[in-house]
Amino acid sequence: MPEKGPAMAGFTALSDQVFVREGSLDDGAPARATDPDTVLIYGWGDGLPRHVAKYADGYRALYPRAKQVVVLSPIAKAMFSDLRQRTTQMAPVVGAAFAAGAGEGEGEGEGEAKRAVLVHTMSNTGAVNYAATLNAYREARGAALPHQLLVMDSTPGGTDMTASNVARWSRAMAMGTAGWFPWPAVVTQAIWSLALLLNGVYAWSIGRESAGAWSRRAANDAALETRAARRLYLYSQEDDLIAWQDVELHVAEARERGWAADTEVFRGSGHVGHMRRFPGQYWGAIGGAWRRAVGGEES
Structure with missing residues (x-):
């Protein structure tokens, strides 16, 4: 039974942090072969379920058929735990997003490798939980977590x-x-x-x-983060919690180590505030990055 915690409307709780919602089966929903099958969303530190759910709803509008796995990110839980504890906390994400289905084998099988997965992580605490998921997947499957796009919203900052x-x-x-x-x-x-x-x-x-330092390194560690995944960094110079210079330093490191990375800079929005203030620019950047990641649009 999941540990008692907050509820998220329309989602099934797998733990006090991890929630899942299956894709829409509405026949009227558009189905595109290039759309993601699964979207992983890591909320920002202490983000309330009803606020994080707005991002899930945005993805539902973009990719209605995709399964969604949403992770809530209490700051104290991420900051005052060790890697083993964080890895255990994120194990349900691996089970929900990468469970073997019909015609698929366990581990890094053919079916799993062909899945189309989009990951979206917000702020440093969301990034901490995402990195713990990378570690949980590596321990369970012996490989880097397969996905095509990693969206890094207002992260990573200095550690x-x-x-x-x-x-x-x-x-x-x-x-x-x-x-x-x-x-x-x-x-x-x-x-x-x-x-x-x-x-x-x-x-x-x-x-x-520290959790932040390890997680920042993990995102640029090819043993954990596959180089097959494209990056999209969403940030602004007005963010008072994450310095834009730290984000751009991570972008440079990622490119130097072989990752394809796009950036989208917002003018005037604060920390994890880009979607609320500039929804068209925000979702347009994500949609474009996904199409580039799966070969549907030139870089």
């Missing part, structure tokens, strides 16, 4: 324990937990700053790499 990064991370955590405490947000941010610093010292003392 060094600098004053500016701690300020960004603690502000994000304070925003996500604002309803928990009666005092001003600045007090909550100060508490989270201290918690982050203490956690960083503890991780350093035992030689454990």
Whole structure:
């Protein structure tokens, strides 16, 4: 039985973080041979189900026949866990998205390799859970997770324990937990700053790499992230939680290591706010990147 957690309307809960919705069987829904079979959506840190569901609905409008697997991303759960715990938490994603079906073998079989999979990860916490999924798939199937497109929305940011990064991370955590405490947000941010610093010292003392640092590296590690997948980075210079310079550094690293990567820069939208402010540009960029990824449009 799934661990008790939040509900997401129209989805079946596989755990307190992982939810699944089958593709539409409506005969009126358009079916294109080049559409994805499965869309994996990793919500941003402390994103509420009803807010993350808006992205799932956007994908349903684009690709109505695709199965959707949605992951909620509590910040504290991602930040204060080790890789083994995060991998276990993401195991249901692998089971839901890559279960062997009719005519398919277990593991990296012919049927599985032919699946058309689009992955969308939002903010650093969504990226942490996506990287844990890569690790879960590698451990279960002995190969890199097969997909054609990775969309990186407002991620990845810097991972060094600098004053500016701690300020960004603690502000994000304070925003996500604002309803928990009666005092001003600045007090909550100060508490989270201290918690982050203490956690960083503890991780350093035992030689454990931070969740963010490991996840940032994993996205550019060919043993985990297949080079067959195209990239699309969605970001803005006005994002106050993720520095655009950090995103562009990751883009450069990805291209240098052999990944095909597109970028879409938004003017004036904040952190994970591009879809709400510029829906046409947002979904148009994703649709174009998918067509390029599957060979339906020139690069």
